[in-house]
Amino acid sequence: MKIDPKIFKAYDVRGIYPGEITTEIAYAIGRAFGMFVVKDLKAALPAKVAVGLDMRGSSPFLAQELIRGITDEQIDVVDIGRVPTPAFYYAVAFKDLAAGVMVTASHNPKEYNGFKFCGPKAWPIGENTGLPKIAAYAANEFVKSKLGARGKTSALENITAEYVVQDLSYLNFGKIKKFKIAADPANAMGSLYLDELFKHIACDPIRINWELNGNMPVHEANPLKVETLQQLQEVVRNGKADFGIATDGDGDRLAFLDERGEVIPPSIIMGLVAQALLKKYPGSKIGYDLRSSRVVREMIESAGGVAVETRVGHAFIKAQMKQEDILFAGELSSHYYFRENYNYESPVFVAAQLLLLRSEADKPFSEIWRHHLKYSHSGEINFEVADKKSALERLEKKYAGGKISKLDGLKVDYEDWWFNVRPSNTEPLLRLNLEAGSEAEMKQKVEEVSVVIRG
Helix, strand or coil: CCHHHHCCCCCCCEEEECCCCCCHHHHHHHHHHHHHHHHCCCCCCCEEEEEEEEECCCHHHHHHHHHHHHHHHHEEEEEEEECHHHHHHHHEEEEEECCEEECCCCCCCCCCEEEEEHEEEEEEEECCHHHHHHHHHHHHHHHHHCCCCCCCCCCCHHHHHHHHHHCCCCCCCCHHCCCCCEEEEECCCHHHHHHHHHHHHHHHEEEEECCCCCCCCCCCCCCCCHCCCCCHHHHHHHCCCCCCEECCCCCHHHEECCCCEEEECCHHHHHHHHHHHHHHCCCCCEECCCCCCCHHHHHHHHHEEEEEEECCCCCHHHHHHHHHHEEEECCCCCCEEEEECCCCCCHHHHHHHHHHHHHHHHHHHHHHHHHHHCCEEECCCCECCCCHHHHHHHHHHHHHCCCEEECCCEEEEEECCEEEEEEEECCCCEEEEECCCCCHHHHHHHHHHHHHHHH
8 A cells, every 4th residue: 555645744644535545544544653652752551542533524434444553553542533623632631641633634625634643732743743753654664563452442522512611711701791603613623612612601693504514515614715704704794793703624723703794814813812811921922923914013012921923833833832931822824822721722712712802892893903903914925936945045135134034934024014935845835925004015015026036
C-alpha cells in the first residue's frame, strides 16, 4: 500500500476520500500513531489515547480502522464519539490522556476527510512537532511490527457537555441577558456545543442548518467565505436577532454577526475579548497573528495589556503562548486560544464573553464594535509565483525604508500602512495581507505591491 505524502499537511493529514484517504491508510496511521506515542511521546504502556470524529459519512469507517491500528500497537483507546474539535482537545487535556486523534477534515468540502493529532494536554502535533515521524512510521515501519496483546477500547460520553461547562467556568455567565441568537453550524459539529451553550444561558435561539449531515447540503461549513454567511445574515435581519454565530466543519473556528447582519471582523473580536480579559488579568500578554489589523494592538494596549505579534498557524501560536505565558490569542482565521484551556481553541468561551460584553454594555452590538473599524484591510490575496524567494527579495529591496520583520514571511510597516507576504508551505503561492487608513489607499497599495510580487 502506497500513501501519498501530499496528504500530510503542515498541521494534519487531509485528502479526498476514498481516493487519497482510505480505511487501509487509516489503519496504517493508527499503527504509526501508536508507535509515535510510545517511541516519541515516551508514554508508558498501557497508554490511553482519545479518538473523536466529525459528522462526515466516511468518518465512522476511518475511525474504526484507526482504532484498530492504535490498539494493535497495544495502546488503549478512549472512544469519545462525535465531538467538535475543541471538545476533543478538552478530553485529552482534562482527562489526562497521553494523546489523541480527531477524524475530521475541518472546513473542507464533503469529499475530504483526515486526521488531527495532539499529545498530552492537547499539545499540537504538526510538521515541526512529530507529524513527519508519523508519516514515516505509516509508510515504512508498521508492517514490520509483530502483533502481540492488543490495547483495549472504552467509551467516554458527554464530552461536549463537559467542554462547554469548562469554558463557561471562566466567566460569570449568569449575568448574560436574554438575547435572540441566530446560529448556523452548517449541519456540522458546532451545533453540538451551541446546543449545550443554549442550555446554560437565557436565550431565544434561532437554529438553522442544525442536524448533523456530512454532505453539508445547504452550504460549505466555512464561515471565512462570505457567501456561506448570506443565509444567516438574512435570518438575523428578518428575525430581528441580537446576535449571529456561524461555525466551521469541526467547530474550532466561528464567525460573529451583529444585529444588522454585519460580520464583526476577527481582529475586533480579538480586541474586545482581550479588553474584557484584561479587567480580570491586568497587564497580561495578548497574542494576535501578524495579518491582523493594527486596531488589535491599539485595543490591547489601551486596556493596559502587552500586545504580542505571532506567526500564523495554531501550532506556532500555541507554542508561543506556552513559551511567553500569553493569556489569550487570536487569528484572522477566526481561531481563538485561551491559556486556561491549555492554549487550545475555545469558541464557547469567546461566544459567551461577547454575550456578556453585550449584556454589560446594554446597547446593540453594532454600537459596541463599529467605532473600532478604523482601517481598511485587503483580506488575504493569493498569488501564484514560481520563485517565491526571488519575489520576497524584490519586496524587501523595494520597501527597505519601512520597518521590516521576518517573523513569518516578510512584513513591512509604515506609519500609515503595512503589508505582510507569506509563502505557502505546500503550494507555489504567496499570500498578501495589506492594511491602510482608507479603502482608496489600501487598493492603491495592493496594486503597487502586486506589481512587485509578479515581477
